[in-house]
Structure formats: C-alpha cells, structure tokens
Amino acid sequence: MEMISGGVTKPKGYSAAGIYAGIKKKRKDMALIYSAVPAKGAGAFTTNIVKAAPVNWDIKLTKESDFIQSIIINSGVANACTGEEGNKNNYLMASKVAEQLNIPVEAVYTASTGIIGKQLPIDIITDNIAKLVQELDDSSEAGLRAAEAIMTTDTYTKECAVTFNIDGKDITIGGMAKGSGMIHPNMATLIGVVTTDIAISKNLLQEAVSSDVKYSFNMISVDRDTSTNDSLLILANGLAGNTEIREKNQAYDIFCKALNMVTTSLSKMIAADGEGATKLFEVTVKGAKSYEEAATISKSIITSNLVKTAIYGNDANWGRILCAMGYSGADFDTDKVDLYIESAEGSLKLVESGMATDYSEDLATKILSAKEVKALADIKQGFEEATAWGCDFSYDYIKINADYRS
Amino acid sequence: MEMISGGVTKPKGYSAAGIYAGIKKKRKDMALIYSAVPAKGAGAFTTNIVKAAPVNWDIKLTKESDFIQSIIINSGVANACTGEEGNKNNYLMASKVAEQLNIPVEAVYTASTGIIGKQLPIDIITDNIAKLVQELDDSSEAGLRAAEAIMTTDTYTKECAVTFNIDGKDITIGGMAKGSGMIHPNMATLIGVVTTDIAISKNLLQEAVSSDVKYSFNMISVDRDTSTNDSLLILANGLAGNTEIREKNQAYDIFCKALNMVTTSLSKMIAADGEGATKLFEVTVKGAKSYEEAATISKSIITSNLVKTAIYGNDANWGRILCAMGYSGADFDTDKVDLYIESAEGSLKLVESGMATDYSEDLATKILSAKEVKALADIKQGFEEATAWGCDFSYDYIKINADYRS
Numbered sequence: 098m099e100m101i102s103g104g105v106t107k108p109k110g111y112s113a114a115g116i117y118a119g120i121k122k123k124r125k126d127m128a129l130i131y132s133a134v135p136a137k138g139a140g141a142f143t144t145n146i147v148k149a150a151p152v153n154w155d156i157k158l159t160k161e162s163d164f165i166q167s168i169i170i171n172s173g174v175a176n177a178c179t180g181e182e183g184n185k186n187n188y189l190m191a192s193k194v195a196e197q198l199n200i201p202v203e204a205v206y207t208a209s210t211g212i213i214g215k216q217l218p219i220d221i222i223t224d225n226i227a228k229l230v231q232e233l234d235d236s237s238e239a240g241l242r243a244a245e246a247i248m249t250t251d252t253y254t255k256e257c258a259v260t261f262n263i264d265g266k267d268i269t270i271g272g273m274a275k276g277s278g279m280i281h282p283n284m285a286t287l288i289g290v291v292t293t294d295i296a297i298s299k300n301l302l303q304e305a306v307s308s309d310v311k312y313s314f315n316m317i318s319v320d321r322d323t324s325t326n327d328s329l330l331i332l333a334n335g336l337a338g339n340t341e342i343r344e345k346n347q348a349y350d351i352f353c354k355a356l357n358m359v360t361t362s363l364s365k366m367i368a369a370d371g372e373g374a375t376k377l378f379e380v381t382v383k384g385a386k387s388y389e390e391a392a393t394i395s396k397s398i399i400t401s402n403l404v405k406t407a408i409y410g411n412d413a414n415w416g417r418i419l420c421a422m423g424y425s426g427a428d429f430d431t432d433k434v435d436l437y438i439e440s441a442e443g444s445l446k447l448v449e450s451g452m453a454t455d456y457s458e459d460l461a462t463k464i465l466s467a468k469e470v471k472a473l474a475d476i477k478q479g480f481e482e483a484t485a486w487g488c489d490f491s492y493d494y495i496k497i498n499a500d501y502r503s
Numbered sequence: 504m505e506m507i508s509g510g511v512t513k514p515k516g517y518s519a520a521g522i523y524a525g526i527k528k529k530r531k532d533m534a535l536i537y538s539a540v541p542a543k544g545a546g547a548f549t550t551n552i553v554k555a556a557p558v559n560w561d562i563k564l565t566k567e568s569d570f571i572q573s574i575i576i577n578s579g580v581a582n583a584c585t586g587e588e589g590n591k592n593n594y595l596m597a598s599k600v601a602e603q604l605n606i607p608v609e610a611v612y613t614a615s616t617g618i619i620g621k622q623l624p625i626d627i628i629t630d631n632i633a634k635l636v637q638e639l640d641d642s643s644e645a646g647l648r649a650a651e652a653i654m655t656t657d658t659y660t661k662e663c664a665v666t667f668n669i670d671g672k673d674i675t676i677g678g679m680a681k682g683s684g685m686i687h688p689n690m691a692t693l694i695g696v697v698t699t700d701i702a703i704s705k706n707l708l709q710e711a712v713s714s715d716v717k718y719s720f721n722m723i724s725v726d727r728d729t730s731t732n733d734s735l736l737i738l739a740n741g742l743a744g745n746t747e748i749r750e751k752n753q754a755y756d757i758f759c760k761a762l763n764m765v766t767t768s769l770s771k772m773i774a775a776d777g778e779g780a781t782k783l784f785e786v787t788v789k790g791a792k793s794y795e796e797a798a799t800i801s802k803s804i805i806t807s808n809l810v811k812t813a814i815y816g817n818d819a820n821w822g823r824i825l826c827a828m829g830y831s832g833a834d835f836d837t838d839k840v841d842l843y844i845e846s847a848e849g850s851l852k853l854v855e856s857g858m859a860t861d862y863s864e865d866l867a868t869k870i871l872s873a874k875e876v877k878a879l880a881d882i883k884q885g886f887e888e889a890t891a892w893g894c895d896f897s898y899d900y901i902k903i904n905a906d907y908r909s
Contacts, residue, residue, distance in 0.1 A: 213822025
C-alpha cells in the first residue's frame, strides 16, 4: 500500500475536467468527474438541518440509485437556502450532464460550494456543460484541473491517491477535496470526492465511508462552523477486476485502510489550509476510556479560539489547552494530565500531573514556530486514543471572512 | 425601579477598595468588598471541570457558611491548574483578609483572574491586604477603584446599580463585572460581584441567582471558551430593613426583576467589551417551542466565527446566520424563518420564509455599521423567545490573544 501522485483520475476508468465558466470572477469554477462504466455510489453528508439543494439530491440518489456515473460540481455559489428554485436549478444541472453523457439523471451526483442564499447562475452552468464533457480526460492534469475548479478560499489544490493489491489485482483510490472555511464537518467536509476502481457491494462501500469519516473528515475543524453543503462522495466502478467484496473479509479491511490513508491525507490538507492558517495543528489525546471521549477532548482543543490564537503566536499557553479539555464535556481527572508538544524543532513535556513542568519557554516557542505542530495529552484513564487536526487562528481569518462576498 | 449610577458600594453597608499591588505590570490588581454586617452569600460558578482554587473555595463556602462578609479579588494570575499549592495560597489570601477584618475565614469569598497555570505571588498579595483594608470606603469612587482592579483585557470598567421599593423600604442592588476573553459562561461570567441591602433567606437568594444566570450571564459569549474561573458572587446584608423574603411572593418577584436588570446590564457590557470587539451584537430568536430551543439557536448565532466576522465587516451575509441556526442542534423548519436586522441606522427584513427578500445591500451595510446591532429571527414554531449577546470578531482579537502572556 503506497501513496502515489495524482488524484481522482488515477483509478481505472475515470476522467475529469475543470474549466472557468464565469460563476466566479476569475478562477475555474466547474468540475466534472466521469466513470466510463456504471459505479457504485456512496456518500456522507452534513448534519446541518439547513441542507443545500445538491446535498438533498445526493442523499436521495445514494439511497435510491443503482449506480452513479458522474459528479458535477460548481464553486462560487452554494445553492443553499434557495427554496424550490434551488432544487429546480440543481435538477437542471444534473439533467444537462445526463443528456450530454447519455446516462440517466439519477446517475449524476451534484455538489455546489460558495455563497449561501444566492441562486445558481443556471444559464452559465448549463451553457458550459457541453464544454466540460468535451474536456473530459483521464490524465493527472485533468484531475488537477477538477481539483482547482472546486476551490473557494483554498490556497492550494488538495489531491492524493493510494495503490494497493488485493488477490493479485492492482487497486487504486484517488481523491480530491476543498476547504477551507465553515469547516467543522459533521459527516464530511465541504466537498470531498473519492474515486476507486475496486469492486465492492454498494452496502459495504457505504459502510466503509460512514465508518471512515468518524476518524478522518469529522476530526478536523477550522472554525467550528458546520456547513450546509458538506459532502463526501465516493464512486467504485469495479474496473480493477478483483472479486467483488460482499462481506467484511480481509480484502474489506485492506480497502478500509487504504481509504483511510486517502481521507486522512485530504483531511490534513484541509486543516493545514484553513482560512488564514499559518500551520497545521495535530492533537492526540491518549489514555481515554473510549475513542469517543478522546475524540471529544481532542476536538475541543483544536476548536478553541484561545488555543488557536496562542498557537499562531507560538505561545506555549498550556493553561488554555487544559481549560479547553475541561469544558469539553468529557469526564477526567485534571490532576493526572500530562501534556507534550512536538514538531520538527524538537519535543517538550509542558505539563505533568496537571501542573507546569520546569520547561524552557524558548524551546517551547521554537517548537511551536514550525509549520506542523503536534500536541499530545495523556489523561491516564484508559487505553483509547484519538487524533484531531486543526490550524492556528490568524489575522487573515478575519480578513478573509469580514467581507467574503465582495 | 430605576437604574442609578454607581456600583457595589451603592447598597447600604458596603465599602470597597482597589489598589495596585504589583501582580500586574502597571494597572490596579487587587480589590476588596466588605459588608459592615454579616450577609447572606450565594453564587454561580463555571461548569468547566478544571476549576480554579478560588472557585472550589467559594463553592464550599456557599454550601457551608452561614454568612459571608467580604470578597477579595486579584487580577493578573488566575490560580487555576496550580494544585495543592494553589489551594494553600487561596486559603492564605482569605485568612489574611479575615485576620485584618476580624471575621471568620469562612466569611471571605475569593476570586482570581488572569493567567492559568501560574502560582499566585502570595507574598505580594498578603503584604497588600492591610493596605486594601485601610482604603475601604463606601463612596462611588471606591466602588469604581474595585471595578478597575478586577479588569484584565477589559477596556472599560463595568458597573451598574438599581433601586426599587418593597414595603416602603428603599432597596438597592449594585454590581461590577469583568470580561473579556474566555467568555462563554456556563454558570457565570469570569467575575461578577453583586451586592444588595435586601433582607432575603439564603436559599431564595441562591435560587434567584441560579435562575437569573440562565437569562443573563449564560446568554453571552465572546469566544466560546468557558473559563476555569467563572464566578458570580452575591451578598445580601439586609440593611434595607424590609421584612426578610422567605417565600416566592411578590417581593421576591420584584427582587428577581431588579437583579435581572443588574445582571443583564453587566452581561451586555461584557459582550460589548469582548476582546477586540467593535460592536455589541444582540440576537433574539422568537417563535420557538421553548425558551431552551430559542436560547440554543440564538447562542449558536452569536458564537459563530463566520457570523462574527461578517458583522465586523458590516456584511449582511445572512446565509451564515441561517447556517449557524441549522447546526445549533435545534429542530425547526428552515423554510419558515424570517430574519430582521436593526440598529440606530434603521431596520430591514433580510429573509422571508427562508429566502432572501429584495433588500438593499447599502441599507443593510449602514444598519450593521452601528455600535449596537440587533438581529431577530422568527422561526414560527411556537411562542417562546430568548435573547443572547455577543460581539463581532476583529483583527484585535487575534492581536490580543496571540501573545497574551508577554
């Protein structure tokens, strides 16, 4: 099992396109993914009760469609809080893709990201779908263009791919995603697309995704705002030629492990590219009585504005970390907590049994000044652990969000 | 019932002092409140399981002491995460006050605010208590000095007082408070002190406070960080001469109403002076099935970083408000929501039945540019409502918190 370069076009049978249609001012704003053969589709979606039109459409398709063959995505406008007109526009977008690709409309997942409350510029979108289809291509460059086209305030594209082997067959999973504000997923991040050529039953594909997001996309947070559009979509077209996975056997476990490499990798890219972020902040809580408890505490730390601003300032203000652990809702003995920080610059124990060690502030500042900073809290209550990923909180978060729409 | 100028020294029998002792670099850092006669004491405290030494002390006294006669407060160091030494220092602080005032140590509430994880400079504190006692004075100026001495990153003092009449007796309630970071109270704000000369039983005093914070201090948020030191302390010394309130009669209701004027007023001052805040943001949710539901939704709006940055940017990005309502956990029909904004500059309906009205962006920006901005969401599910207070999110929040300790 190894990471390879590339993204959604790496598995067999997938092509992609990304173009500038004119929804946004300058950057690419429409992406299309296509599988040469019908694929199993599964997904994980926002828990926000305010759900965008494409989210409701995808949830319906995930339940009812026998196969999915394409994913159309636009950035710039989220098609959320848009009422019946929003549903109609979403359907028009899917229909136009279906017509051009000669597949059923129920085989077309949709996703939109951008401003909430504005109607899609549906003419611009439908007028450009023929062009998108024309540009479909199975090269890595085409995958990259699609990854570019789904970005909003992201500062770089997010792609990755993994290959592995089951029963002598080479299998590939590819993915792309976009952040980078309104990121506090509770079922998936804003938009994540995963393609694979593995042969697997629809039920097990869905189960693998539902279980995976708990450890990947749902463990990142940029700003605690759970978006209306969060969607993780996955297609599995079976072209790798393995015997279809229909039970939770060893092949299923291998697939889950590879899927987690892709989703965790994309999750970390999203966290590191959080709006205004200058560094990735990874927090592991160990010694918990359950995974859920460890996850609750680690997410409380990475979501604290006060912790995030201290990390931005390279300030080892560990009191804020203990404070955030304390209000997380988890029950533990604060007098037992050990706390460590670590980066390429070194590592340090800041807290032992709930109180400061005699650590060097200079070394702590040096450790925190790295581009990737880790914190580890050992609460000594049990044997479970969880890791969450976030970022620091800088002036640029305010700048980006104080006037996003203009 | 009317608001009057002044603070904790307004009710009969209370004196106060505030001095610079040298815990902080420059500003006043120790405050003392004293009641000439024993008073009933009650309080509301942080729900963070990491509780500062003074919080644990006050909780014990509130349960066990027959009367309270003094409150000693220091700023600069929070005495949180300080282990046994922290408890010992807290006791030394209370003992020294008890000795100087010739009252039992169990009659002395304590409070500390500032950096977590650092031991109190206990010699500086105990050396200055005699001076504090000497400076006790019942003037408004002395009350103001106490209010100054409890500030940390606050930019102005927070005081208020209310007078009212029960059975022909003039009764007064005075208060002071401090914010302004780590403000997401869940039982009380960082430090609030309320004094009154009303005669009331200890049980009813506690019940009045416990019930009140639900509508006042617990409805404000600056940064969603629930502090380790949140404490609201109240003393009632009976010097107004009314018949002691021992049941929930009309007099009790009048007292609760007056108390709420004081606590709400202090709460709004704290929200408006949130770290880096440029304006007060008040959010009312009406048409809810219960108060709790309305409170959940309104707090979700005022705590959203994306809403707060939009308010800072005078940007009527109402989609973020609906999004924050949607992930609040409350259940409602988003297609029914009406949303209004209002300030001294005018008022506007932004959303009707979940979708944008044809409002003027220019007028919306003008309304949002005021120093006090209100939003009202009508969810049309029932007849209950709740109001929460927060502030916008500016560059200065990052500046203040990226390197608080230096």
